[in-house]
Amino acid sequence: MEKLNYEVLKKSGYQGYILEKAPEKILQFGEGNFLRAFVDYWFDMSNEKVGWNGKAVLVQPIAPGLAKLINEQEGLYTLYLRGRENGEKVDRKRVISSVSRCLNPYEKADYDAMMEVAVSDDLEYIVSNTTEAGIVYDPACQKDDCPPASFPAKLTQVLYKRWQAGKKPLVILSCELIDNNGKELEKCVGQYIQQWDLEKEFADWCGQCTFCSTLVDRIVPGRVKDPEEAKRLEEENGYHDELIDVGEVFGVWNIEGPEWLADQLPFRKAGLNCIVVPDVTPYKKRKVRILNGAHTGFVLGAYLAGFDIVRDCMHNENVKGFMNKMLHEEVIPTLPLDKQDLENFASAVEDRFNNPFVDHELMSISLNSTSKWKARNMPSFLEYIQEKGELPVCLTMSLAAYIAFYSNDVQELTDKGLVCRRPKGNTYTVSDDRWALEFYWDHKDDSVEDLVHAVLTNQQMWDQDLTQIAGLEQAVVDDLKLIRTQGAEAAYASCL
Numbered sequence: 001m002e003k004l005n006y007e008v009l010k011k012s013g014y015q016g017y018i019l020e021k022a023p024e025k026i027l028q029f030g031e032g033n034f035l036r037a038f039v040d041y042w043f044d045m046s047n048e049k050v051g052w053n054g055k056a057v058l059v060q061p062i063a064p065g066l067a068k069l070i071n072e073q074e075g076l077y078t079l080y081l082r083g084r085e086n087g088e089k090v091d092r093k094r095v096i097s098s099v100s101r102c103l104n105p106y107e108k109a110d111y112d113a114m115m116e117v118a119v120s121d122d123l124e125y126i127v128s129n130t131t132e133a134g135i136v137y138d139p140a141c142q143k144d145d146c147p148p149a150s151f152p153a154k155l156t157q158v159l160y161k162r163w164q165a166g167k168k169p170l171v172i173l174s175c176e177l178i179d180n181n182g183k184e185l186e187k188c189v190g191q192y193i194q195q196w197d198l199e200k201e202f203a204d205w206c207g208q209c210t211f212c213s214t215l216v217d218r219i220v221p222g223r224v225k226d227p228e229e230a231k232r233l234e235e236e237n238g239y240h241d242e243l244i245d246v247g248e249v250f251g252v253w254n255i256e257g258p259e260w261l262a263d264q265l266p267f268r269k270a271g272l273n274c275i276v277v278p279d280v281t282p283y284k285k286r287k288v289r290i291l292n293g294a295h296t297g298f299v300l301g302a303y304l305a306g307f308d309i310v311r312d313c314m315h316n317e318n319v320k321g322f323m324n325k326m327l328h329e330e331v332i333p334t335l336p337l338d339k340q341d342l343e344n345f346a347s348a349v350e351d352r353f354n355n356p357f358v359d360h361e362l363m364s365i366s367l368n369s370t371s372k373w374k375a376r377n378m379p380s381f382l383e384y385i386q387e388k389g390e391l392p393v394c395l396t397m398s399l400a401a402y403i404a405f406y407s408n409d410v411q412e413l414t415d416k417g418l419v420c421r422r423p424k425g426n427t428y429t430v431s432d433d434r435w436a437l438e439f440y441w442d443h444k445d446d447s448v449e450d451l452v453h454a455v456l457t458n459q460q461m462w463d464q465d466l467t468q469i470a471g472l473e474q475a476v477v478d479d480l481k482l483i484r485t486q487g488a489e490a491a492y493a494s495c496l
Helices: 006-012 033-037 039-050 067-072 108-118 151-164 181-195 200-208 227-237 259-264 281-304 317-334 339-353 369-388 393-407 434-442 448-456 472-486 488-493
Strands: 024-029 055-059 077-085 088-096 099-103 125-128 171-174 210-217 245-248 252-256 274-277 418-421 427-430
Touching (some): 033 245, 393 448, 418 434
């Protein structure tokens, strides 16, 4: 079967939107599954919905990459967005045509081509997702490296070339999963300007560039794992595509920037779930407390109750009811955003967890749950108590479920983790910081009362003595006893 390109696509009978020629308005550092299912999708939709008429030039951030494959397919690839929306199963296919080409800057010709894009009058945006380790200042990078190793050093070269050519400043959209990603990237560029002794006028020009911190939210599995399904899709499509990408149907992009940017970007006009806000911090808090907090809040007890993947939990009224009560009655009241927006986000979480195309294992979510419960659930827990003057029933139970998961019929402590036994008989290995595992190993023979007291007074875990919260110690003792005697599902049901 022929490999996907524009000619092959025409012959296949594809009826969807395609834009073959357009100005290259985006320089994108990163060509992996996430950016292609997220950023390039947003711009592709903007081309269709409001005639934005722009393409992205992709750049490999590291030497091994996808440039050859992307260029062989003339930038085209098939994207499947799969999951649930408003309770309905969704499986959408779209051929993305917002990518023009991909450059490998570790080859001289492509490095030069990147610099040609840098000085183009068409260029408006630089986008990046170079992983959490990508935004880092490496003093070994030099001004004349072709290219320098670090992404911020490459970006500094691109901006310097553009300034030298007398071109207008750019908008830079950072998608890396670190706090204040845009600000951290701008800080790194400033360090290279200083290290390389570049002109003050260039530093002033960089100050006119708009470095945006952004918050991205879409789960991207990235490929069709089942070879039989991959073969079936290829036959349906009528072409061979080595760049097939798969993401969940839900997606939201919050961009921190000035008001004028909302009008300049095409997303609002296109009706897409991408908003420009003065500060992304509340939206990060929303994601961490609701989406991530839901995971950590219910999965440990759900695993003890016999569940293995997230989707199956959403088919059980007790577990799903526990999660929803925790989110809607205990977490949302503590968050500083529009309540309807928060309710909508929380409702979408149930659809996302019930994705029929993703087998998200509870044990994979359980990794490092001590620090996760502290970061994701503790703030909601403490703020609820402060505002309501009483214990949140579900969050208190989830703390007991955390203790139960780390202490259920402990078998041994190995190099891989703490081996416990599940009520249904099989063993499982708890993975966490070594000190946390050694703590539970040391307390494996404690009574419920002694174990709860030791956990709640452990300031290394919580940065405070939780027994100082009125009624908490006894409540957690009662909840842990209920989990151990009647099972986690019955304990969750008792909260409803």
